[in-house]
Amino acid sequence: MNETRHRVTLKVNGVVREATVPGRRLLSDCLRHDLGLTGTHVGCEHGVCGACTVLLDGEPVRSCLMFAVTADGHEITTVEGLARGDGEPSPVQRAFSECHALQCGFCTPGFLCAVTAFLRDNPAPSEEEALEAVSGNLCRCTGYQNILKAVHRAAEIQASEIQAAEIQAEEGGA
């Protein structure tokens, strides 16, 4: 009763990774157990809690609702890949810490990925937009209030960094 295995190639956090997996292997399990990227968590395995959210070609997806073979050839960003190359946490990661937007931290990677994509598309969200952006992820610890605060704080950090970069570019050009 040996299963057929498939070779998949994924670009995860900028690195090309290969795995040989059965067709039924979930992307979440492939990332966690085949590639050792355990930062992506599994909270329900039926696509409701959002803890397993990763970015597939930049867009948030629930990695428990996708087979690894389906993701073959695609680019994936997990929570391990959100920090910058130099290891400095991203604005979203910093804001979550600053605003006490996590307690047990189990759901956090999913929120971080979802919010990262959201703020890329909408760098200055309204209260309503921020609420909608995080309303597909479950958290049992925080009551969400500080998560919402963190979304706005991350937008602020991101904006000030862009501004700083622009000033630096201008000075460099002058």
Place this chain on the structure above:
Amino acid sequence: MTTRLFGEPVQRREDARLVTGGGRYLDDLGAGALAAAFVRSPHAHARILDIDVSAALDVEGLVAIYTWEDLPGALAEPLPLLIPHPALTHGRTAYPLAKEIVRHVGEPVVMVVAPDRYLAEDACALIRVDYEILKPVVGIEEAAGGAHLVHEDVPGNVGAHLVQEVPGHGGVPAREAVDAAPHRLEFRLDIERSACTPLEGKGVYARWDADDGSLRIYSSTQTSTSVRMAIAAKLGLPLPKVEVVAPDVGGGFGVKIVHPWPEEILVPWAARLLNREVKWTEDRREHFVSSSHERGQVQRVRAGFDDDGRVLGLEVEILHDHGAYTPYGIIVPIITSTQLLGPYKVGAYRVEFSSLYTNTVQVTPYRGAGRPQGVFCMERTMDKIAAYLGKDRTEVRAANFIQPGEFPYDQGLMFQDGRPLIYDSGDYPEALRMLKELIGWDSFAEDKARAAAEGRRIGIGVGCYVEGTGVGPYEGGHVQITSDGRVHVSTGLTSQGQGHETVFAQIAATELGVPIEKVSVVTGDTRRFGYAVGTFASRAAVMSGNAIALACRKVREKALRIAAEALEADPRDLEITDGTVHVAGVPSASIPLATVAVLSNPLRYAFDEEARRATQFAGAGSDDRPPVAEGEEPGLEGRDYYSPVRSTFAAGMHAAIVETDPDTAEIRILRYAVVHDCGKLINPMIVEGQIHGGVAQGVGGALYEKMAYDEHGQLLNASFMDFLMPYATEVPHIETAHLETPSPLNPLGIKGAGEAGVIPVSAVIASAVEDAEGIAIDRMPISPSDLHHLRLER
């Protein structure tokens, strides 16, 4: 002291790893371990006739299949009854794997071990179990009827029956006090089941070291020390050969204090037997049907009161549904019946509960642990009295409050720790004043009238509670300062997101006068600290916080003694600032704690430059005395324990404004206000976070969450798709204010905060919906459909 961090909103030290994917939760460990999976009963009540595993034997790489018949010695016995009580006359616990009878859907019957979880589940699906289906008992009243039994040898399905009575003045019993009161009310209340549902389920991972004959277990538990003892006992291993580590734990809220779970002993047993690493990670459906639930109660209330609304007599009869087994005893109904009294003085009180078996998942504490039910009862009583007398609801509460001058206040009952229920401190009138101001209680009538003029229905509600926190018997702390100046703190209890690494470091940094960056904290690792009780009952900060403070004081005293000798000063003149001991007012006369640590440990061998200073030819000691003085120990470390005479009592009051839709009966929380008193705050940011999270769980319990069992004992909503846990869109913004009445019982003056947020929420929302609708709300949770039907019945 310059390094005073106690009371500051210090950023969490846990976060750096948790926001970068560096956390180590149970299923993140043990790459390559074998996977366990379980065949669980699909029936609520059945007799096992036959288990046929033959079809599963062909599964690729199958390692083992176990049933009850394979279990040796103590493993084949029922799981421990953790908290016996004289009133629990018919306590029953499950076998690790079902023996003959299954008593709820989800009970484990067969354990499979395979190379990975996919294959293990393949094997489970191929195992055929034949059952003779028995009549299930579902629902409190069916259980109380006793027509069918969950356990053949438990008549009437009654596991426990307990009466507590506090007579009034002159020994008047509660029944007489109610009958003699100027006014009387009688009513019934119903509270549904809910559950902790942490985002990470349970999990166990075991490594057997055959050469060493030792076992290391990682468990997503709230008590690693007790899991360790349970495993050693069940497997017949010497305690020193068993280590249990709670890694990062993805939420607990009570369910993970229960132990040993069947999997917690079966997985280590299999790891030893197979001499392979074995891991089991609970999936979401397993968590719904095979861990624990809470809350479900029916309460019958009789209250007698005077014209001012003062309660002269109160009689409460509780039917408590504890599910199929009672591993955690009757803690939940005991807490309901004792904490029901809240911040009030009741003339005479009688409470009686029957704790009943049903063919459903067992009931053990979920954050709040019986208090939400008790507070629902008392606060509904207060509202009903106010309505009856035509008085303001806060006025009736104020008329019954224990006054600030009346502490310590003895409620005359026995609490969950077997100790008298004596409140240590509080200021309930002030808390209510603050709450009314925060929510705008006195001007709400105008808001309501204005809304009504626009065709909108809004209502305001209030709820008060007192929470016994920091129950004993004890916790300990160990503090060691090493020769590099670092401070290593450990305590035996565990963490599930409460920020213990931060708050305990704040306490240690403050007590020792060192920068917090020098302090590291380890919790829940029996290799570091073997004696502990666990994390529950809002006790971690109170118990381990104080134990660590006491251990730090021991270390500080020793450091000052050694430094005084080195500096030729009086220890009483010394201070520690920024990790350096110095003579007060003379910064130049100083010695770093790192050096003190070196001096504390007389050495023969120098392994680095610091150590050279403590060796025998370095001239560090006196020739007339032994290198380690009598009564001293080498090393700059200390261990101490905190064991309180009784619990400390936190309190709080919540208010909410809700809007109900006249057409759809949807209930929206417009505002939610909290006044909270947990004594001195160690870290206000973390306390606020605990309150937010608690209120969110309370909102779930008040408006959305229930366990929908059908008459066959099938849980119809065993998924996040159907069990409606609140998302961000369902939780209101929470406004908070803090009152600090320090506890006189412990050195730090603190009280617990973990459960507080959840406790009064159902009572508050019921109060507000009742105010908006003018319909009595006696059953929680309340859905739009429930409210719609109540409107039709009006």
